[in-house]
Amino acid sequence: PFTNDFPQAEIYSLLSLDILHQIIKGAFKAHLVEWVEKYLILKHGKKQAEKILDDIDQRIAAVVLFPGLHHFPEGCHFKQWTGDDSKALMKVYLLAIEGHVPQAVV
Numbered sequence: 001p002f003t004n005d006f007p008q009a010e011i012y013s014l015l016s017l018d019i020l021h022q023i024i025k026g027a028f029k030a031h032l033v034e035w036v037e038k039y040l041i042l043k044h045g046k047k048q049a050e051k052i053l054d055d056i057d058q059r060i061a062a063v064v065l066f067p068g069l070h071h072f073p074e075g076c077h078f079k080q081w082t083g084d085d086s087k088a089l090m091k092v093y094l095l096a097i098e099g100h101v102p103q104a105v106v
Helices: 019-044 046-061 083-090 093-097
Strands: none
Touching (some): 019 046, 019 083, 019 093, 046 093
């Protein structure tokens, strides 16, 4: 490997965690948000799940303006999520899904 000529180089200290893609987008958006949507569809059917997701969006949109909280007037169903959007939604999402998913999830 390329580190043969660098005896002080330790490959494991050179690798760094990509917080945006591995934690924020991976664990939150790709796992939790999509899991909640799939769970609601399996449990309630597509039509009722859409109503519940609309309620979740309304809860997110109804978050009171407060320093440090981003306001999402249309909820969380928008096409392109930025890292800042994901971080801001993480602060309010669990409260928005409470009552719609098992308590153990929240």
